[in-house]
Amino acid sequence: MSTIEILPAQLGEYYQAMTKEHGSPLLVLDRNKVRSRYRELCEALPNVELYYAMKSQCEPAFLEVLIAEGAGIDIATNGEIAILQQLEHRPKQLIHTHPFKKDADIRAALDFDCNTFVVDCVEELDKFAAYADKVELLLRVSCQNSAAKIDLSKKFGCHEASVASVLDEARRRGLTVKGLSFHVGSQCGSADMHVDAIALCARFFSSHPYLTCLDIGGGFPAPYDKTVVNLLDFCAPIRAALQQLDSRIRIIAEPGRCLSAPCFYSVATIMGVAAAEKAQWYFLDDGVYGSFSGAFYSGNRYPLQVFSDAAPESNAVLAGPTCDSVDVIYEDVMLPKLAINDVVVGPCMGAYTTVTASEFNAIAKPKLLIRDGHIEAVKQLQARS
Ligand SMILES: Cc1ncc(COP(=O)(O)O)c(C=O)c1O
Known part of the structure; x- marks a missing residue:
């Protein structure tokens, strides 16, 4: 079962502004x-x-x-x-x-x-x-x-x-x-x-x-x-x-x-898209060698959020940034069309994520951003949009 929520595009803009200012990927502590x-x-x-x-x-x-x-x-x-x-x-x-x-x-x-x-x-x-x-x-x-x-x-x-x-x-x-x-x-x-x-x-x-x-x-x-x-x-x-x-x-x-889990949000950015025969691939700048490492050792299916006002239209794969083919976070998920620079957010990403991440391919771990009140702000934005 997929635990990917599709939320209004306006909320995605809030996160995009965050990555524009602070870079990506991020780990946001509230x-x-x-x-x-x-x-x-x-x-x-x-x-x-x-x-x-x-x-x-x-x-x-x-x-x-x-x-x-x-x-x-x-x-x-x-x-x-x-x-x-x-x-x-x-x-x-x-x-x-x-x-x-x-x-x-x-x-x-x-x-x-x-x-x-x-x-x-x-x-x-x-x-x-x-x-x-x-x-x-x-x-x-x-x-x-x-x-x-x-x-x-x-x-x-x-x-x-x-x-x-x-x-x-x-x-x-x-x-x-x-x-x-x-x-x-x-x-x-x-x-x-x-x-x-x-x-x-x-x-x-x-x-x-x-x-x-x-x-x-x-x-x-x-x-x-x-x-x-x-x-x-x-x-x-x-x-x-x-x-x-x-x-x-x-x-x-x-x-x-x-x-630890619910106090940190992860924010990753789509850095590549590819339409393959069976699925639409989205390549993120964070993956199973990074924040999603629990997928390796405990088969974790992290809840994620993507942002779009369109309906799900294609079978998709969310893959990480390394050159290893096991670096795949989700397969077989129905998603709306997403684009390069769109963000993918994990709302419960504090536990056994960055502490178990490696820096394979010399890819740095996500940068920490402290945003007190982040979760409340997101809730309010979501209620309005
Ligand atoms: C000895 C010990 N105590 C506490 C914990 C924390 O467990 P949890 O994160 O499930 O609360 C662990 C986790 O591996 C542990 O090994």
């Missing part, structure tokens, strides 16, 4: 949206401390807003620490969630006042021997999830049958395990897996009363299309499940995609 989206998630998950997973989008201007809102940050690499070091304000709280680390990673995190780390096996415990008095650990429990767009338990997580033995081993080594964590996978279709994982962890909280923290990971959905439920409704079963837990347990989460 900081008002960052605030409102963060508050929406806080409301959906009351009493849960949020650590934004900066792997999904690490743009400093975006991080600054979340940090000002009070978000903690989930880091996974030294590179992410280096980005945070450049910011004007430091996050109040940090958590390092990569289950596998080098000694230099642990030291860099500790030097940056992050002392909570995630492990998922006995072998990883050895690395903390020298820092036993400084670190607190969370044991990541595995939860396979075929319903998530991306199932991360294939790679990480301690099987439930081994949880007790890893906890015992940590204690024997004088390490503090303060709680459990899980990550049910990205862009979940429902909260069922979160609920099951909370129930699984609850059993270990009963049998190991010294555990006092539960990290419910990420996986909260970005609003890519109208079938995605809003955060308040999505999280309702999670709120109910958390209420069953002992009140001594502190709850934290590592949301990524749901916060």
